[in-house]
Amino acid sequence: MSIVEERARAMARRYNLNEIRIPLMERIDLYQRSTGETSDIVSKQMYMVKRSEEGGAADEMILRPEGTPGVVRAYIEAGLDRSDPYQRYFYSGPMLRYERPQKGRYRQFNQFGVEIFGRADAACDAELMIMIDDLMHDLALAVRFEINSLGHDRPDCRPRFRAALLEYGRAHFAELCDDCHQRLERNPLRLLDCKIDAERVAQSAPKSLDYLCDECRKHFEAVQEFLAGANVPFEVKPSLVRGLDYYTRTAFEVVSAAVGSQSAVAAGGRYDGLVKELGGAAIAGTGFAIGVERTALAMQAGDFKAGPDAALVGLGEQANLAAMIMAHELRGRGLRVEVLPPDRRLKAALTIASRMNATYAVIIGEDELARGTVQVRDLKNSTQREIARDAVVGELAAAVASCA
Numbered sequence: 578m579s580i581v582e583e584r585a586r587a588m589a590r591r592y593n594l595n596e597i598r599i600p601l602m603e604r605i606d607l608y609q610r611s612t613g614e615t616s617d618i619v620s621k622q623m624y625m626v627k628r629s630e631e632g633g634a635a636d637e638m639i640l641r642p643e644g645t646p647g648v649v650r651a652y653i654e655a656g657l658d659r660s661d662p663y664q665r666y667f668y669s670g671p672m673l674r675y676e677r678p679q680k681g682r683y684r685q686f687n688q689f690g691v692e693i694f695g696r697a698d699a700a701c702d703a704e705l706m707i708m709i710d711d712l713m714h715d716l717a718l719a720v721r722f723e724i725n726s727l728g729h730d731r732p733d734c735r736p737r738f739r740a741a742l743l744e745y746g747r748a749h750f751a752e753l754c755d756d757c758h759q760r761l762e763r764n765p766l767r768l769l770d771c772k773i774d775a776e777r778v779a780q781s782a783p784k785s786l787d788y789l790c791d792e793c794r795k796h797f798e799a800v801q802e803f804l805a806g807a808n809v810p811f812e813v814k815p816s817l818v819r820g821l822d823y824y825t826r827t828a829f830e831v832v833s834a835a836v837g838s839q840s841a842v843a844a845g846g847r848y849d850g851l852v853k854e855l856g857g858a859a860i861a862g863t864g865f866a867i868g869v870e871r872t873a874l875a876m877q878a879g880d881f882k883a884g885p886d887a888a889l890v891g892l893g894e895q896a897n898l899a900a901m902i903m904a905h906e907l908r909g910r911g912l913r914v915e916v917l918p919p920d921r922r923l924k925a926a927l928t929i930a931s932r933m934n935a936t937y938a939v940i941i942g943e944d945e946l947a948r949g950t951v952q953v954r955d956l957k958n959s960t961q962r963e964i965a966r967d968a969v970v971g972e973l974a975a976a977v978a979s980c981a
């Protein structure tokens with residue numbers, strides 16, 4: 578398990594999310610009806626799987642390019658939308674998209690995703706971003722949240738924005754890319770991803786925030802209040818629409834300066850119409866997915882140092898036995914511990930402990946054995962103390978817990 582996934586699972590536990598395992602293969606129409614036929618994912622990036630026997634269209638499946646539709650399908654199939662709608666899930670695993678590979682963009686990559694059903698309130702949108710912020714802190718990664726509201730499908734809200742974009746697209750047709758030409762009438766929101774000059778379009782095209790109904794505006798203001806209250810660094814980006822069709826109201830991307838052009842390490846938002854669209858009851862949904870490899874790439878440039886809490890060194894046969902016993906006791910207190918090979922000199926052992934980014938080196942020599950003590954060296958501050966053997970396990974467990 579990668580360190581990103583390990584920490585993400587720990588985060589999921591803190592937020593009381595339950596694991597859901599979704600299949601790698603799904604029916605193509607599930608994605609056509611959710612991610613959307615005009616999205617790049619469905620129109621260009623899906624891998625089809627066909628039985629080796631000659632089969633009709635019904636035998637064609639796709640390899641999942643993202644997790645959200647599969648989670649929604651499983652939720653509806655289990656009847657939870659009617660029997661027990663409030664559910665909090667996480668999932669982790671590979672996704673496949675036909676991409677032009679480059680640093681941070683792969684054809685097979687891993688996502689750690691979260692989907693919450695049955696919560697229409699703004700606090701839930703904010704909680705998702707607070708989760709990501711919490712995880713990124715744990716991974717020592719500085720990120721920024723770009724957020725927007727896309728409104729919802731009631732007549733006084735997104736349809737007006739859609740109509741304004743359509744009008745803009747028709748008026749600027751000649752300046753738009755081939756993709757825009759093809760999808761303008763069906764999905765004018767995708768104009769904001771124009772391959773020719775997305776930035777210019779983003780600046781001059783109508784903005785969703787100017788078309789929000791009162792309810793959606795209040796919802797978006799509340800999301801921002803929660804984020805500010807939780808000290809999550811965000812900026813409102815009015816041109817953010819996301820390339821997936823199912824979003825309503827809040828949409829966001831999480832950006833790290835450390836991964837170059839593929840800077841989004843996570844993304845998500847609200848999808849209040851999706852459960853119904855896929856045949857379930859009218860249940861609200863929200864979620865996000867973290868790109869595991871992109872997050873790991875960003876961490877290479879960051880300050881994250883993964884290492885054991887303690888590296889133990891027993892200098893001599895008896896001392897090594899004492900080190901093994903102490904390691905067992907420390908592990909019993911939940912610490913991450915390694916006993917270094919016994920045949921090294923003290924200096925070489927301390928070099929190994931530093932290289933593996935251990936927080937403490939615990940040194941047991943013949944003298945310490947005779948005195949019933951150990952030397953505890955804090956490798957970050959280069960300070961050392963002699964501690965009674967009986968006290969050391971409790972002291973180290975308390976010191977590590979206070980830094981966690």
Ligand code: HAM
Binds near residue numbers: 682690869
């Ligand atoms: P997405 O923006 O398509 O959203 O992907 C989420 C994250 O997956 C991206 O921010 C990125 O870090 C990573 N990612 C996407 N494509 C690649 C790739 N080709 N190579 C490496 N990493 C990649 C979704 O997938 C939605 N299902 C998120 C969501 C969940 N929305 C609501 N719930």
